[in-house]
Amino acid sequence: MNNPIIAPIGATFVHEGVAIPIVTEAEIPAGNVVVLGKLVGVAKYGICPKSRGSITVAGVFNLVKDPTTNIPAGTILYWSKISHHVIKNAYEHSMIGIAVEDAPPSTLRVLVRLKQ
Numbered sequence: 001m002n003n004p005i006i007a008p009i010g011a012t013f014v015h016e017g018v019a020i021p022i023v024t025e026a027e028i029p030a031g032n033v034v035v036l037g038k039l040v041g042v043a044k045y046g047i048c049p050k051s052r053g054s055i056t057v058a059g060v061f062n063l064v065k066d067p068t069t070n071i072p073a074g075t076i077l078y079w080s081k082i083s084h085h086v087i088k089n090a091y092e093h094s095m096i097g098i099a100v101e102d103a104p105p106s107t108l109r110v111l112v113r114l115k116q
Contacts, residue, residue: 019044019054028053033063033079033096039116040079040096057116060100065110071103077112086110 020041028034028047034055042061047053064085065071077086078093086096096112103110 018058019056021052021054022047023050023052025049033084035079035081035094038094040094041114056114058114060111060113061097062109063096063112064108065103067108068105069103070105071099071110073099073101075099077110086112 020039022034022036024034024047027049028043030043030046032043034041034043036055039057041055041057043053044056045053066083066085066087069088071077071086071088075088076090076098077088077096078090079085079096080087080093087093095115097115098113100111100113
């Protein structure tokens with residue numbers, strides 16, 4: 001092993017990072033996609049307004065897609081805040097994850113492994 005570079009900055013472990021705590025002004029029902037800038041996650045449980053909740057940023061979720069779009073497994077996907085479904089176009093959209101199986105045209109949903 002080469003000599004590692006060690007930065008003595010005093011970092012402390014907080015948590016695994018699978019769920020990110022948030023406080024929101026609006027109610028967020030379970031299953032909704034939440035976009036915080038470039039951070040995109042899914043509310044596994046409902047969050048009441050002005051209450052502390054969390055969004056999940058890891059795992060595989062069954063998300064809505066455009067039924068005319070072909071999405072092969074392995075495709076990097078983005079969340080459209082305009083049309084509220086996954087898309088293949090990165091233009092001004094936040095990455096949500098990677099398709100884990102094929103979702104041909106005529107299908108309404110795709111399995112996505114969330115990835116940040």
